[in-house]
Each structure stands twice: as C-alpha cells, then as structure tokens.
Amino acid sequence: MRAVLCRKWGMPDDLEVADVARPPVGAAEVLIAVKAAGVNYPDALMVQGKYQLKPPFPFTPGAEIAGEVLMAGEKVAHLKPGDRVVAFCGVGGFAEEVLVAAALVMPIPADMSYPLAAAFTLAYGTSWHALADRAGLKAGETLLVLGAAGGVGLAAVEIGKALGATVIAAASSAEKLAVCREHGADHLIDYEHEDLRESLKKLGLSPDVVFDPVGGRFAEPAFRAIAWRGRYLVVGFAAGDIPALPWNLYLLKGASLVGVFWGEFVKREGAANLTGIRQLLGWLREGKLRPLISHTYTLEQVPQALNDLLARRATGKLVVVP
Ligand SMILES: NC(=O)c1ccc[n+]([C@@H]2O[C@H](COP(=O)([O-])OP(=O)(O)OC[C@H]3O[C@@H](n4cnc5c(N)ncnc54)[C@H](OP(=O)(O)O)[C@@H]3O)[C@@H](O)[C@H]2O)c1
DSSP: OEEEEBOSSOOGGGOEEEEOOOOOOOTTEEEEEEEEEEEOHHHHHHHTTOSSOOOOSSBOOOSEEEEEEEEEOTTOOSOOTTOEEEEEOSSOOSBSEEEEEGGGEEEOOTTSOHHHHHHHHHHHHHHHIIIIIISOOOTTOEEEEETTTSHHHHHHHHHHHHTTOEEEEEESSHHHHHHHHHTTOSEEEETTTSOHHHHHHHHTOOOSEEEESOOGGGHHHHHHTOOTTOEEEEOOOTTSOOOOOOTHHHHHHTOEEEEOOHHHHHHHOHHHHHHHHHHHHHHHHTTSOOOOEEEEEOSTTHHHHHHHHHTTOOOSEEEEOO
C-alpha cells in the first residue's frame, strides 16, 4: 500500500510517497482503508520535529482519517470489516491503509460522507472541548475567536453560535472574514490591518471567552480586552511564538488562562469526549454546523496541503483523498 513517508525532520517538500508493507493487525487493533484524511496544523509541525509527539523514522503523518474497516483484531468487539468509521490515529493517516487502536475508532452515521467525517472530528472536537467543556461558554456571553477562518477557528465560530454566544471573528484578510461571516460570525476584525484592541473598544464588547489557536503578538491585546471573570483558551501557537503575559493581568480581570489539549482529553476522558461528539452530530443534523472543506488533495499533494497551512492560505478544512 502507498503511504506518505517522513524520513527526517524537514519541510513538507521533503516528504515522499512510497510503497510500504501492510503491518500485522494486533488483537486490539483495526486495519482501515483510508477514504479521506483531515489535514491539521499539528501534522505540519510534526514533520518539522516541532510537535510534542516525535515518532521514530520513517513515519507517516496524518492524525485523523475516515474509512472502511478491512480487518479487526480478535479482541475487538464493536467493529467488523465493512464498517464505516472515523479514527483519531495521531500518525499514519496520509496513506491508503492505517492501523489504529480500536479504542480510537468510532462508527460514523450512514449518511455522513468520508471527507466530512475526516474534516470534522478533530477540529470540532477540539473547539467543543475548549468552548463547552473547558470555558463553559454560556448563551448571551461574548466570544472572540482568533484565526477564525482556520480549521479549529471556524469550528469555534459555529460552535459559539450554536451555544448562543455573540461571536467576534478575527482573521488576517477580508476574504477570510467573509468566510467567517458566512459561518455565522456577528462581528469581524481584520487583525493584520486593524489594531485588535482598538477595534474591540469600537465594538463596545469585552469578550467573556477568547479562543486562541494563534498565539504570538495577538495574545496580549486580546487578553487586555477580556471581561471580568473571562476565560482565555490556549489552543495553539500557529504564529510560532508562545506568548508570555504579566500575571497581574489575570489578577486585575479575575480571569483564567485555560489550557486545551483535545488529544489528551480523548485518551483520559473518552466518555466526556463522546458526549461532545454526540452534541456536535446533533447540531450537524440540525444544520447549525456547516463544516467547510475548501480543498482536497491526493497523497502526492500532501506537501502542498501542509505548505498551504503554513503559508496561511487555507480556510476551513483541507482533506487528503488517497
Ligand atoms: N490544543 C489542541 O488540542 C489543538 C487541536 C488542534 C489544533 N491545535 C492547534 O491549533 C492551531 C490551529 O490549527 P488548525 O489545524 O486550525 O490550523 P489552520 O487551519 O492553519 O489555522 C491556523 C490559523 O492561524 C492563523 N495564523 C496566524 N499566524 C500564522 C502563521 N504564521 N502561520 C500559520 N497560521 C497563522 C491563520 O489565520 P490568519 O491568517 O487569519 O491569521 C490560520 O487560519 C495550531 O497551532 C494547532 O497546533 C490545537
């Protein structure tokens, strides 16, 4: 079977596609034919050796897939060949087949397409965990989303609206903000061309919750604008720099800095994650969530997909169809 291989830390262009042997299926594992794989920023960090998870070489990047079960180990009770599933595999997804621990594999609804399933779980799962679970975002509160046209960002815009919040979307261009508006944002801020804090003042809004997958220079002005008892969600550092804020800011606002790590949440609190996935699937059926897949790629085009993320060219989700 064909798979994208990372043989050394480097840039996406150093990846190659090669024929690799099909691995033996362990007792608690499932072999899945990959029909679609979601592309996520951590994939681009991992091939550079900049992600917390550093697999041994050679490895295949790709953290989430949707596909059809080919084989299930003898201890796997809830899955059988032919089942349509989604899996949070961590690595191995940009390939024709992937071996995954059965505990990380879930059946998908019959009417859910493979690309949608592959684009949905990680981004919407992360943003639900952040907003509903970690921040306890309530109806009537104000949510500021940074990087709002990106994968987790656009999911946060939609989930914020589904939870009844007023949503301010911040992104780097008019085109990206138009996408945020289409997906429900109430207010728009172009933080590349406007002063973030001044624009929030002009809106007359102090965010109760800030969703930040970007970090860098936007974190401090966003935190300084936060409301009393605000919750600042640390989701990621797409801008590269990890912010360091003076502690007196937390004191003055009675505010909390809240870490978000969906992958660990899935492993440690599987039942709570399933509660979130069920709520998300309900909102999807009701039309409250409309995931955007802006581009699909082949296995050979995986470097281009990762480069598009790194160069801020992507909106919504990118998907690989092997
Ligand atoms: N904590 C968790 O559990 C978890 C789960 C998933 C993802 N993440 C993290 O969340 C972040 C976003 O992931 P994603 O998959 O949604 O990525 P994405 O689709 O590429 O979105 C990232 C957004 O960050 C903004 N950005 C600002 N400066 C950037 C730069 N120098 N390079 C790239 N993007 C930049 C871009 O928006 P503008 O151009 O509008 O600024 C972009 O839309 C990543 O740091 C990822 O590691 C965390």
